[in-house]
Amino acid sequence: MMTTPMTSQPEAALQLMEAVLRDGRPMAAEYAQIFGSGASGHVETIEEEGEIVSTCAWIRRDLLVGGLELPVAFVGSVATQVNHRGKGHGTAVVERAIARAAEDGAAIALLWADESAWYQSRGWVPLGTENVFVVNGNNAFLLPDAEGVRPMEARDVPAVHGLYCTHDSRVDRSEAETGSILTTPGLRALVREVDGEVTGYACVGRGEDLVHCVHEWGGTPEQVLPLIAGHWEATSEESDRLFVMVPESEADFTAYFTFIRSLGAKGILAMARIGDLGAVARVFERLTPEEVTVETVGDRSIALNGPSGRITLSDHEILLALCPPRGDKRVTEVVEAEIGVDLPLLPIEPYAWGLDSI
Numbered sequence: 001m002m003t004t005p006m007t008s009q010p011e012a013a014l015q016l017m018e019a020v021l022r023d024g025r026p027m028a029a030e031y032a033q034i035f036g037s038g039a040s041g042h043v044e045t046i047e048e049e050g051e052i053v054s055t056c057a058w059i060r061r062d063l064l065v066g067g068l069e070l071p072v073a074f075v076g077s078v079a080t081q082v083n084h085r086g087k088g089h090g091t092a093v094v095e096r097a098i099a100r101a102a103e104d105g106a107a108i109a110l111l112w113a114d115e116s117a118w119y120q121s122r123g124w125v126p127l128g129t130e131n132v133f134v135v136n137g138n139n140a141f142l143l144p145d146a147e148g149v150r151p152m153e154a155r156d157v158p159a160v161h162g163l164y165c166t167h168d169s170r171v172d173r174s175e176a177e178t179g180s181i182l183t184t185p186g187l188r189a190l191v192r193e194v195d196g197e198v199t200g201y202a203c204v205g206r207g208e209d210l211v212h213c214v215h216e217w218g219g220t221p222e223q224v225l226p227l228i229a230g231h232w233e234a235t236s237e238e239s240d241r242l243f244v245m246v247p248e249s250e251a252d253f254t255a256y257f258t259f260i261r262s263l264g265a266k267g268i269l270a271m272a273r274i275g276d277l278g279a280v281a282r283v284f285e286r287l288t289p290e291e292v293t294v295e296t297v298g299d300r301s302i303a304l305n306g307p308s309g310r311i312t313l314s315d316h317e318i319l320l321a322l323c324p325p326r327g328d329k330r331v332t333e334v335v336e337a338e339i340g341v342d343l344p345l346l347p348i349e350p351y352a353w354g355l356d357s358i
């Protein structure tokens, strides 16, 4: 098999993504961060006999978690031409994206998969937590009225971005980036205005994804719940359910939906692979007390040395100690017992809101 890794060829790669992932429908406008002018994302390709046969997109991002900056890369839109599948191209193009992202300082690569089996057999593991609640005919009447709710307009972007920045766990993005992704086709964004001031926003839909799902919002429950009522009013003729995504860090929202007996599920945030091990070690340095030293061991493990011992964590164990699915603290507890020190900052609960997905 001859494969020639090529430098990025965004146009042809985009056509392949559109053919495989959208039945030929346009996709570029959904991903301004990858294909828009001045985009910071990247496209990787594998070519066979002068033709692009496999591709994927990735973008370097920083996840803000409280005071911590976690350097990551999001990977997405993985596609191989139908008549070139099963030859390892898909695996190779994703490995290429992870390697490039690691060179660019990403400690972890993250992706959102509709079907995770393919990724799981290639070393990707579940990471983090995302809660989903269901608004339906049984509980929607308990929501407050959609008073003061109106469609978002371009002039609302600064206020919306300001509200986005109040979240403890989020992707670090600029106001310009927020403004550009708010123009994504298929996005329905509402704001709540009180006395001339935008006090909350909530978004449903994103391209062909997240239909009937409130995937990004900002503001206190008092401001956001009327917006969810507004989305419910708009969507209840098309769908008998509206999903609402809630990060672990937003306990007031979780408490509210539990109180109104909304069906809920604690799911995972994303699938993950280790990127640059040195960057991972630096993240652990930041999250452990001074008496703990952290070092990389080979190209897959890190070691934590504490007052009473040392523990070596390999790739999956690193992710389980740092950011386990559904907040499971067991690996962190093992590390604490082995090295003899409390690790109150571990594990962490990062979150990526819907507008950032690729």
Ligand SMILES: CC(C)(COP(=O)(O)OP(=O)(O)OC[C@H]1O[C@@H](n2cnc3c(N)ncnc32)[C@H](O)[C@@H]1OP(=O)(O)O)[C@@H](O)C(=O)NCCC(=O)NCCS
Binding pocket: 020, 021, 054, 076, 077, 078, 079, 080, 081, 084, 085, 086, 087, 088, 089, 090, 091, 092, 113, 114, 115, 117, 118
């Ligand atoms: C998934 C995809 C990218 C794999 O591309 P590829 O170049 O064939 O990848 P590889 O050759 O490295 O791997 C192929 C293997 O994965 C298996 N596979 C393909 N899709 C799978 C799935 N959804 N679940 C589990 N295994 C799958 C194949 O059967 C094959 O197995 P084999 O090696 O035992 O024969 C390609 O099938 C594709 O473009 N699918 C449609 C788009 C998509 O689902 N993208 C991922 C979501 S973003």
